[in-house]
Amino acid sequence: MRMRAAGALWLLFGVTAVVSSALVLRRPAAERLSDLHIYHGAMRHLQSGGALYEYAAENGGPFTYPPFAALLLWPVGFVSEAAVGLAWLALTCAAVAAIAVALGRSGVFSVERRQLAVPATACALLLSAPAQSNLRFGQVSILIVLLALVDGLGLTPPRVRGALVGLAAAIKLTPLLFVVFLVCAGRYRDAARAVVAFAGCALVAAVALPAESWTFWTGTMLDTSRIGNLASLGNQSVHGMLLRVGVPTPGLPLFWAGLVAVVCGVALLRARQLSRDGRWAHAVVLVGCATVAASPVSWTHHQIWPVLAAMLLVGARGVVQRAAGAALLVVMVLSLGVLLSRVSPTPGAQFLFENARALAAVAVCLAGFGGVAVAAARADRPVPGSRRGLRVAMAGVAGLAFFAVQPLPAGADPTFKAYTEADVGNPRYFFVCRSQYECGEFGADARPITFGLATERTKVRVNGVVDDTVARLEYRSAPGGPPRAVPLVEAYPGQRLFSFRSASVAHGRLVAYGVDGAPIASYTGFRSG
Numbered sequence: 001m002r003m004r005a006a007g008a009l010w011l012l013f014g015v016t017a018v019v020s021s022a023l024v025l026r027r028p029a030a031e032r033l034s035d036l037h038i039y040h041g042a043m044r045h046l047q048s049g050g051a052l053y054e055y056a057a058e059n060g061g062p063f064t065y066p067p068f069a070a071l072l073l074w075p076v077g078f079v080s081e082a083a084v085g086l087a088w089l090a091l092t093c094a095a096v097a098a099i100a101v102a103l104g105r106s107g108v109f110s111v112e113r114r115q116l117a118v119p120a121t122a123c124a125l126l127l128s129a130p131a132q133s134n135l136r137f138g139q140v141s142i143l144i145v146l147l148a149l150v151d152g153l154g155l156t157p158p159r160v161r162g163a164l165v166g167l168a169a170a171i172k173l174t175p176l177l178f179v180v181f182l183v184c185a186g187r188y189r190d191a192a193r194a195v196v197a198f199a200g201c202a203l204v205a206a207v208a209l210p211a212e213s214w215t216f217w218t219g220t221m222l223d224t225s226r227i228g229n230l231a232s233l234g235n236q237s238v239h240g241m242l243l244r245v246g247v248p249t250p251g252l253p254l255f256w257a258g259l260v261a262v263v264c265g266v267a268l269l270r271a272r273q274l275s276r277d278g279r280w281a282h283a284v285v286l287v288g289c290a291t292v293a294a295s296p297v298s299w300t301h302h303q304i305w306p307v308l309a310a311m312l313l314v315g316a317r318g319v320v321q322r323a324a325g326a327a328l329l330v331v332m333v334l335s336l337g338v339l340l341s342r343v344s345p346t347p348g349a350q351f352l353f354e355n356a357r358a359l360a361a362v363a364v365c366l367a368g369f370g371g372v373a374v375a376a377a378r379a380d381r382p383v384p385g386s387r388r389g390l391r392v393a394m395a396g397v398a399g400l401a402f403f404a405v406q407p408l409p410a411g412a413d414p415t416f417k418a419y420t421e422a423d424v425g426n427p428r429y430f431f432v433c434r435s436q437y438e439c440g441e442f443g444a445d446a447r448p449i450t451f452g453l454a455t456e457r458t459k460v461r462v463n464g465v466v467d468d469t470v471a472r473l474e475y476r477s478a479p480g481g482p483p484r485a486v487p488l489v490e491a492y493p494g495q496r497l498f499s500f501r502s503a504s505v506a507h508g509r510l511v512a513y514g515v516d517g518a519p520i521a522s523y524t525g526f527r528s529g
Contacts, residue, residue: 002115009119016126017093024089024135030058033085036138038063040084043077046070052212053220066221067212068170068205069140088138095142096126099149099308106153106281108312121311125304128333133301144168145288145304148175151190152182152284162190166197170205173221174291174302177264181287184268185275230297232415232459233503236357237298238263244355244415244503260294263365270368282369285309293361303357307332309364321369328364331356350506415459416477418486418500428454429499432463436492439465443495448512448521449473451498453505462510463499469514470496470521476509477502486510 024032034057042063045055052070056062063070076084100122103109109117125131134142150156151164162182168175176198182191206213231243239256247255267290274283288305292298310332313325330336336353352359419429432452433439443450443465451464466473466488473486488496502508512521 006115006119009116009123013097013119013122013126016123017096020126020132020135021089021093025085027136031136033088033136033138034061035140036085036088037061037081039073039138039140040076040081043070043073046209046212047074047077051215052209053215064220065140065172066170066202066205067209067216068201069172070212071205071208072171085138089135092131092134092139092142093126095146096131097122099142099146099304100125102146102150102153102155103281103308103311105155107278108281109315117315124311124329125307128304128307128329129335130300130303130307130332133299134304137301139301140171141301142304144172144175148178148288149284149308151194152178152287153280160193162187162193163197165190166194166199167201169194169198170201174295177291177294178284178287180264181268181271181283184272185283233354234299235297236292236300236303236355236361237295238293238358238362239296240298241355241358244351263293263362264290267365267368274369279369282312285312286364286368289361289364293358293365298358298361300357303332303361306357306361306364309369312369316369324367328360331360350504354503415501415503416475416484418475418484418498419489420487421489421491423499424489424491424497429461429501430463430491430497431461432465433497436495439492439495439497443467449510449523451510459501459503460505461499461501462505464497466496466498466512470512471515471517472513473498474511474513475500475502476511477504 038057038061041057042052042055046052052063052067079087100118103121104114104118131142133139147164147168151162151168154161156164165175165178165182169179179191179194179198182188182194202213202217230240232240233244235243238259242252242256242259267286271283271286274280274286285305285308289309292303292305295302306328310325310328313321313328316322316325336356419426423429427434431454432450433442447467448470449464449466451462454461454463470488473488474483475486476483484500486498486500488498491497508524510523511519514520
């Protein structure tokens with residue numbers, strides 16, 4: 001029976017992989033495997049004699065990885081993009097399965113549970129938002145996690161142990177934190193091999209691609225603007241959250257560095273304790289969560305580690321840990337900021353939902369798989385499980401109440417941008433009408449403002465038409481937030497349009513003013529008022 005159940009779970013994994021890949025391939029060309037498209041284009045650009053870090057795809061996306069990653073991706077440029085896409089989808093699904101198998105071999109599951117736990121873990125991981133994001137974008141992140149996990153668990157031969165961490169760091173810099181972990185865990189030779197492997201990969205790249213290596217290590221590495229809008233809701237790192245809070249720019253680097261030092265320091269200390277207890281899977285996953293929290297940018301496809309943390313918590317014995325794991329899994333599967341934007345009672349609660357993954361990664365780092373709770377329990381007399389659960393529930397309610405009363409709007413809304421006449425030709429920004437006739441028909445109901453919404457993964461776009469009574473527009477992202485001027489663009493003779501984007505419009509207020517400066521129409525949460 002156990003073998004049949006395991007076979008059924010692996011069959012379910014295969015079906016999910018095929019269906020997920022098919023859904024990716026059915027997406028419009030511009031939204032399908034967009035990061036893999038950048039890799040493919042960058043390699044062909046480099047092979048034709050172009051400068052790697054001057055390349056930009058049609059969507060403006062540049063190549064952001066170290067030059068050694070280009071050496072590994074070099075063969076991609078010799079194959080058609082369609083063939084590369086199919087192979088990459090298969091490789092991504094195989095990496096998900098390999099991560100589940102690696103966890104199974106780590107001893108985290110008992111012998112009796114392993115046969116079912118491994119395929120169940122693979123299925124749950126594949127269905128998570130980070131794994132699906134890796135499939136959708138054609139990302140390399142899942143492979144980075146696999147390399148660091150296998151090496152951190154000690155599943156590689158002793159003589160080369162640590163080399164995969166160095167290789168992963170040569171492709172993407174954030175796994176360098178695992179070198180510090182290896183030192184903290186007393187695996188000094190493994191840490192040394194990781195450093196040698198990282199330096200060796202960088203040296204090979206410097207010999208093969210000297211100009212690109214010089215460009216990257218002397219400037220491109222620190223240019224975070226190439227990665228995208230770091231204030232976007234998709235960036236669920238501490239840095240991204242601070243940008244959305246609106247921390248003043250002059251003090252942001254120091255404040256961010258201090259928080260990161262605390263988060264990583266606590267995570268590393270707890271990981272060392274876990275490794276000494278033989279709980280290597282928990283230790284490695286904890287350090288992985290620290291890389292997610294500490295990195296300047298953590299897009300959804302980077303967030304595999306918190307999903308693994310959720311699975312480890314769900315598989316724990318304590319009721320509190322299982323409940324925490326279930327809650328973390330919900331956060332990592334669902335986009336709470338989008339799903340609950342209409343029902344969140346306050347801007348502070350909306351802020352909590354929009355930054356749930358960043359806060360969850362920090363919470364895992366600080367709690368360390370129950371480290372804080374275990375220490376508190378040992379310091380006092382034993383507490384019955386029901387009472388401990390009640391205390392945790394009360395703490396959770398208090399935390400929600402704290403955010404409910406905080407004036408933390410998706411607040412600063414640094415994702416806000418109003419579009420001008422130069423952007424009129426972009427159908428993503430100006431989409432309610434595409435000609436003088438269409439705009440005339442769209443605004444024919446004689447209201448001061450007529451508009452439409454286009455909801456995307458991390459933002460909402462608003463585009464509309466105003467009549468002759470409107471002299472100017474203002475938008476506030478949340479109550480008490482600063483007013484933002486929205487330009488009125490004469491896209492066609494006698495017709496004025498406007499367009500802007502915002503992280504969320506659930507608490508937004510759009511106000512139209514007449515020629516006398518008095519408000520003539522307003523929309524709160526985009527309900528007319």
